[in-house]
Amino acid sequence: MHRRLGLWLERRLPLQRSVTLNQARIFIVPTLQGGILLLVALLILLLAINFDSALNYALGFWLIAMLWASVHLTYRNLSGLCISGQVGSLVEVGQMAEISLLLSAPRNQNRGPFEVIHKQWGVVSVAMNGPSVTVRLPLLARARGPITAPRFRIESRFPFGLIVAWSNLKIDVQAWAYPLAVQYDRQLAGGGHEAEQNPPNDPFYRAGSEDFHSLRPYVAGDAIHRLHWASFSRDQLVVKAFTDYQSGNDVLDWDQFPGLADEARLSALAYHSQLMTEQHQAYELRLPGTVVCADQGPEQLARVRRALAQFGYD
Template sequence: MLGKLKAFIRRRFDAWLEKRSPACSQLVLNQRRIFIIPSRAGGGYLLMLLGLLLLAINYQNNLIFAITFWLFSIFLVAILHTYANLSGITLRAGAAEPVFAGQSAAFHLHLEAGKRDRHRLYLAFADQAEEPCSLTPAGASATVVLKFPSTQRGAMRPGRMTITTRYPLGILRCWGAPKLDWHCLVYPQAKYLRPLLNSAADGEGSIPDIARDSDEFSGFQRYQAGQPPKRIFWKSYAKGQPLQSKQFEQSQADELILSWDELEGLGVEDRLSTLCAWALECNTRGLAFGLKIPHVNIAPASGGDQLTRVLRALALY
């Protein structure tokens, strides 16, 4: 019963918060987006003040009255300072690079301090580790990377984050729960459930060798991690130039079509995961490859851009 009540209150609060602070790409924390309550230490502080007040009333002791009201005035001043530590901060959603299912996505958050210093800020998504941040001096800016786990392929939105401070005394917890317009593309998890075969239009066979004698040299491109060492153009690197790799034109027989139909007997997610693994291997080997899945056909090509096109199609299928 208590669990249902908590869930009901949580749903109502989330709905109210959605109306009060909808998703946007950039926002400034103000009175509509900031909440403040006593922290656990603050609750103990208030109980101490209550005890002192009862003691002063019981003994009619003016000194205890003075101490009680002085400590209470400190509490009131702390409210203003804790609130001011958050108020006026500008938050802007940054980039989020694609990841594979099961990995943690990294969302970049840009913060601007505004007209004052900002101390001991803590930022996090729900149920994730907090990232500390301070913005000093006034007008400073910073970028914080927040991690959020991906569980399935597709376009992922992490939801609301929290930005919290207990500065300066730790007796108050001031926080905001902005919802920035973040999204991250999650590729299928790569799984080798079937071996990669050459499914070119000319027939069957195994994976073609890299840079066979029949391939024609076509030029150079910037080296990408995972490309074979035998393709690296070491002469230019020895002259102090950026690392480059040799590119070869492949015959049509060397062009692979990664086909959905070759994976009969596997479920949808297993097919996508296997096609993902095949695409990664083709790119590592420097092969030209295409993709054929229901409603999507990508012509054979090679390189990082082709890999991105194929992985994106698999993620959004």
């Protein structure tokens, strides 16, 4: 039954970026109070017919008229209402993301409170007393990638609470979750055993083979041809350290983490991008099919995190 209802809703109310509610999209039913009032009105009318009482006729028809007015007024709250998705937030996996919906209408009228309902966030109430209002819906980021808004229910019981007008919608809007930052060692181009053992204190240094940089103590495993023989003749066992100099704009590259799975590489890139931002260092991100140009600061970190979140979903 639920599956058939879901398929019917998908056909009747498909996924859209923006939806304007009309007669075909709004459903109306009495609330519990409205149902009781309708039952009381019918009983009074039965008594009026049985005893031919004009006062009972008047009371019964007055109650039915109030219910009819409630139907009209409650329907008017949703009629013409436009619900459109806005840009979702960017959060780390495990945090609460936020999806924003814009509720707007061509006529500026008091439409009262609305309730946006789904089991993921419960009931979110929003009052619309002007031409537009924004409602923010929290969603848990369970995994890296897009966080899509589920099909939800929007309803109104204003003004008397006797009738509920509602619609079941699925809006094309999404937030994004970037991977958890996990520390993994980077394998720099030209890097080797020398850099791992005792790297020189130079921010632009990268172990290599082009230019002589300095002398350092011998470590087991160093190549024999790197020995500084002049020092060896003075009973000093040191080796020559060579370098490849790099620019201040460092590069975070997908290929710097060989042997890791794709998600682990993304987590490593998230960690090092955060580290470079904290160190006020400019850097560039290179992913297969994507390049984020070199820059620094929180804006660069946001661009990198969005690229990591969207990787594989383009």
